Amino acid sequence: xxxxxxxxxxxxxxxxxxxxxxxxxxxxxxxxxxxxxxxxxxxxxxxxxxxxxxxxxxxxxxxxxxxxxxxxxxxxxxxxxxxxxxxxxxxxxxxxxxxxxxxxxxxxxxxxxxxxxxxxxxxxxxxxxxxxxxxxxxxxxxxxxxxxxxxxxxxxxxxxxxxxxxxxxxxxxxxxxxxxxxxxxxxxxxxxxxxxxxxxxxxxxxxxxxxxxxxxxxxxxxxxxxxxxxxxxx
Amino acid sequence: xxxxxxxxxxxxxxxxxxxxxxxxxxxxxxxxxxxxxxxxxxxxxxxxxxxxxxxxxxxxxxxxxxxxxxxxxxxxxxxxxxxxxxxxxxxxxxxxxxxxxxxxxxxxxxxxxxxxxxxxxxxxxxxxxxxxxxxxxxxxxxxxxxxxxxxxxxxxxxxxxxxxxxxxxxxxxxxxxxxxxxxxxxxxxxxxxxxxxxxxxxxxxxxxxxxxxxxxxxxxxxxxxxxxxxxxxxxxxxxxxxxxxxxxxxxxxxxxxxxxxxxxxxxxxxxxxxxxxxxxxxxxxxxxxxxxxxxxxxxxxxxxxxxxxxxxxxxxxxxxxxxxxxxxxxxxxxxxxxxxxxxxxxxxxxxxxxxxxxxxxxxxxxxxxxxxxxxxxxxxxxxxxxxxxxxxxxxxxxx
Ligand SMILES: Nc1ncnc2c1ncn2[C@@H]1O[C@H](COP(=O)(O)OP(=O)(O)O)[C@@H](O)[C@H]1O
Ligand SMILES: [Mg+2]
Numbered sequence: 082x083x084x085x086x087x088x089x090x091x092x093x094x095x096x097x098x099x100x101x102x103x104x105x106x107x108x109x110x111x112x113x114x115x116x117x118x119x120x121x122x123x124x125x126x127x128x129x130x131x132x133x134x135x136x137x138x139x140x141x142x143x144x145x146x147x148x149x150x151x152x153x154x155x156x157x158x159x160x161x162x163x164x165x166x167x168x169x170x171x172x173x174x175x176x177x178x179x180x181x182x183x184x185x186x187x188x189x190x191x192x193x194x195x196x197x198x199x200x201x202x203x204x205x206x207x208x209x210x211x212x213x214x215x216x217x218x219x220x221x222x223x224x225x226x227x228x229x230x231x232x233x234x235x236x237x238x239x240x241x242x243x244x245x246x247x248x249x250x251x252x253x254x255x256x257x258x259x260x261x262x263x264x265x266x267x268x269x270x271x272x273x274x275x276x277x278x279x280x281x282x283x284x285x286x287x288x289x290x291x292x293x294x295x296x297x298x299x300x301x302x303x304x305x306x307x308x309x310x311x312x313x314x315x
Numbered sequence: 316x317x318x319x320x321x322x323x324x325x326x327x328x329x330x331x332x333x334x335x336x337x338x339x340x341x342x343x344x345x346x347x348x349x350x351x352x353x354x355x356x357x358x359x360x361x362x363x364x365x366x367x368x369x370x371x372x373x374x375x376x377x378x379x380x381x382x383x384x385x386x387x388x389x390x391x392x393x394x395x396x397x398x399x400x401x402x403x404x405x406x407x408x409x410x411x412x413x414x415x416x417x418x419x420x421x422x423x424x425x426x427x428x429x430x431x432x433x434x435x436x437x438x439x440x441x442x443x444x445x446x447x448x449x450x451x452x453x454x455x456x457x458x459x460x461x462x463x464x465x466x467x468x469x470x471x472x473x474x475x476x477x478x479x480x481x482x483x484x485x486x487x488x489x490x491x492x493x494x495x496x497x498x499x500x501x502x503x504x505x506x507x508x509x510x511x512x513x514x515x516x517x518x519x520x521x522x523x524x525x526x527x528x529x530x531x532x533x534x535x536x537x538x539x540x541x542x543x544x545x546x547x548x549x550x551x552x553x554x555x556x557x558x559x560x561x562x563x564x565x566x567x568x569x570x571x572x573x574x575x576x577x578x579x580x581x582x583x584x585x586x587x588x589x590x591x592x593x594x595x596x597x598x599x600x601x602x603x604x605x606x607x608x609x610x611x612x613x614x615x616x617x618x619x620x621x622x623x624x625x626x627x628x629x630x631x632x633x634x635x636x637x638x639x640x641x642x643x644x645x646x647x648x649x650x651x652x653x654x655x656x657x658x659x660x661x662x663x664x665x666x667x668x669x670x671x672x673x674x675x676x677x678x679x680x681x682x683x684x685x686x687x688x689x690x691x692x693x694x695x696x697x698x699x700x701x702x703x704x705x706x707x708x709x710x711x712x713x714x
Contacts, residue, residue, distance in 0.1 A: 135626060135707045156630045163628020174623045174711065178331040188627045190320045235627075 083109040083132060083243065083274070088141035090127050090297075101127040102138070103297045109276060111242065114269045116285040117278045119294035125278040128294070129245045132276065133166045134158045146242070163192060167236030167273075169246035169265075173228045175220040175235075181227075182207065182216040185234045192239070206234040210264065226257030233264055237273070244268060246277040250284060262287065316633070325641045328613070329648075336645060339609045342602035343649030344656060347687050350595030351657025351679060356664065357588030359673035364584060365577060374414075375447070375573040376552055378403075378538040378559065382569055397563045398534030401463045401523055404441075406562065407538065410554055412546045415443045418463070419537040420526035424494040426519055428480040435476050436518045437493060439526020441466070447541045455487045455502030458522060466522030470498035474506040475516035493521060494529045548572035602649065603690040610642050610698035621702050622710030635703035642695025643688050650687025654680055 090102040101124045109115055117125050130136040131143065134150050143151045145165065150158060175184050183190075185206055189199045207213050210230045220228055229249060236244060246265060250258030262277075262284055269275040279285050293301040329336040380399045404418040420439030425432055444450065445457040453474065461467055470491060477486050489500050498521060507515035523535065542551040552570045560566045614621070621634060629637075658680070661673035 130708050133626065135711070156632065159625070159628050159630035159633075161628075162626070166628070168626040170626075170711065174619060174626075176620055176623070178327050183327075190324070191316050191624070191627065191629055191633070193316050193320075195317070196320075239628075 084144040088138045100297045114275045114288045115290045116288035117292045118285045123294040124297040167241040167244045169249045171248040171251040173232045181231045210234045225253045243274045339605045340649030342605040344652035346599030346602040347650045347653025348656030352660040353591040355661035355673040355675040361584040376540040377571045379569045415541040417443045417447045417539045418523040418535045422530040427492040431480045439523040451505045452502045453505040468498045469501045471502040471520040473516040473518040477503045603694040606694035614698045614702045618713035625707035631703040638699035638702045639695045643691040646687045646691025650684045
């Protein structure tokens, strides 16, 4: 469970204070699917970075699964991030010199898992994401959709409880984007909490809960019931 | 993270920039190669010189006229110094620890045999010389044990002089003129080669008393003593000092033990080796700067990757370790190449210049490799710290 209370994030640009997040409070239950939308510069990425404690809020508190993360040391935060959080980025962030296999295996390798164990886990992931015949390809030999699938495989290889996806389809064509969204939704069905930032209203509407951000504040936070949609659309 | 994974990750990183990594490693390699080669040569020279000096035996004591003070040689030219005499030598021979003693007079003179003539070094010595200096005779025999003041006019030729004067013809029994005096050749020496540029074979041995007369001298130039191994050279030197001072009335001579000579020589050569190693150290420093530069560039280029690693749950310390490790691996690879260069180089030198043997000690090799790793570590600190301190969000945005 994610629990944010009165989060402030202020950047100093020149002499001016930019409130990237102001007084943001929200809770995400385990297994939720939340789409975060809003205009550019409204604080969506800042929110996601705080949720993954890649960034520290200037004030406010953050609890993840009952742990007061904002009070922890950097090393402990890294440890928790490694096991509980999977990041997916707009620009994939694959390591260019590593193959798809090695990119997916990276978190396992960094945490010291033995090669044989890794082999099994990564091969299973490759198969699950339809990348079995791309294992030995480097990122520049993959399509955008394939790259993002590698990135998602990497984000989930440690079996995190939360996926934070910052515009994961922003750099993909429409059909690849839908494919990636479906993969993320499938992971959500399996119980992972999915928080996805998107520009695309169609994509946002697929989530049951939608958050609209404006100027660093949560403007709307609403649950959307598919039944309602069915009623409204004869 | 497992060691082999770390190495693989690092090697992939270095391999992605092949040329750059190669050039940087080369910098360290040249440095280490220079250190190994130069110290090998220095060590080799050290061993070589020590061996050359101790080929005459290690229980030698030399006595020279005049007193060497810390201000330099005084006395040698001062008239109140009593000459070292053949009688001094004979007296010292009676000391129980002294196994043998040689009177030495040295000078240059012409030697003639028939129509052949040559200027050479004349050593006035006595029968003991071949024993004290461990000279081996190739043919005939060395100077006989004549009474020192009434020695017969015999001479023994060094191998080069023999060759120059007689070529392939018989030398034994022939008459030669040395400084106008007639001598009969009774022996020829085995070739001894060179010692620090002196041709030991370009020499002729005659009795000391004859040499004193020939060069019109009163004093011997040196007395060389061979003492038994049971007594320390300092103890023997002290006894010799007492005997001679008693005979001369004062200490107007200088005693040098071989031990002391080797110490001084060893000190000089050791300093030389260090100086030469320091020279190699400078090239290592340059290599270190190369690593610093390359690692800084690598940290810049891989900013996005650093951000990613942080997002994957890698802590600052592990980022630090990764980049430090990469710098060390790079330097260590260069170091290994340098060891190859250095060892190969010194092997080549000893092949091309056999007179200058090299000696690569494992101690140097291991410390050279450790030194390379240390250079990598030091050079990696700054870039690695910068990588570790990056803000993950900013780093991620860099791509
Ligand atoms: N490192 C930073 N320095 C200064 N301003 C920043 C920084 N990061 C974000 N901001 C500002 O914070 C606001 C929110 O940014 P961001 O969360 O990236 O918005 P979004 O992802 O919704 O486009 C923007 O006005 C942005 O300019
Ligand atoms: Mg954004």
